[in-house]
Amino acid sequence: DVKVTQSSRYLVKRTGEKVFLECVQDMDHENMFWYRQDPGLGLRLIYFSYDVKMKEKGDIPEGYSVSREKKERFSLILESASTNQTSMYLCASSALGGIGFQETQYFGPGTRLLVL
């Protein structure tokens, strides 16, 4: 059974604070993803990583950075939190797969972040 865990289910921070969201997967997956989910906007990809120390920007990377020092752990960092970063943050992971072979993304439980 794939297990993706996130460090917090709920988080309340103040504007300007540095925020760390951690994600850990136990399936030795190469790929890890950070999304945010907002009503009416669906799921939007922030960053993803296909290997340790590798990262790629998604659709909305502004205001975020990531870190992947170990294969099982992918951190999302909000350098200076702003109110428009209030959202549900979802981490996902998937195996690498081969050419032409799709691999399922498995999601964590989500972190609901409120920035005041």
Add this chain to the structure above:
Amino acid sequence: DAKTTQPTSMDCAEGRAANLPCNHSTISGNEYVYWYRQIHSQGPQYIIHGLKNNETNEMASLIITEDRKSSTLILPHATLRDTAVYYCIVRGETSYDKVIFGPGTSLSVIP
């Protein structure tokens, strides 16, 4: 940009089969059909996926039409815990292809 259309909402009686339709008329040959569901305030849960053939697992069955332009997710014996938003998506063959959810179908299982 979601490539699928689904009904906004559906009801199903507890214990009956829930059949959730999805249209994906622009699907290309190497794209898979995936189904996820999301129970309120939780992360999306993977259900099933398929390319051409019908698929079944412990959670559900996926029926894909021969022309691949539509599919149906079947929950054979719906329970109250199956109340959730169900997302049908199509994904390319790249393993780090992002997941894009449309509005989904809000399924309510009625006692």
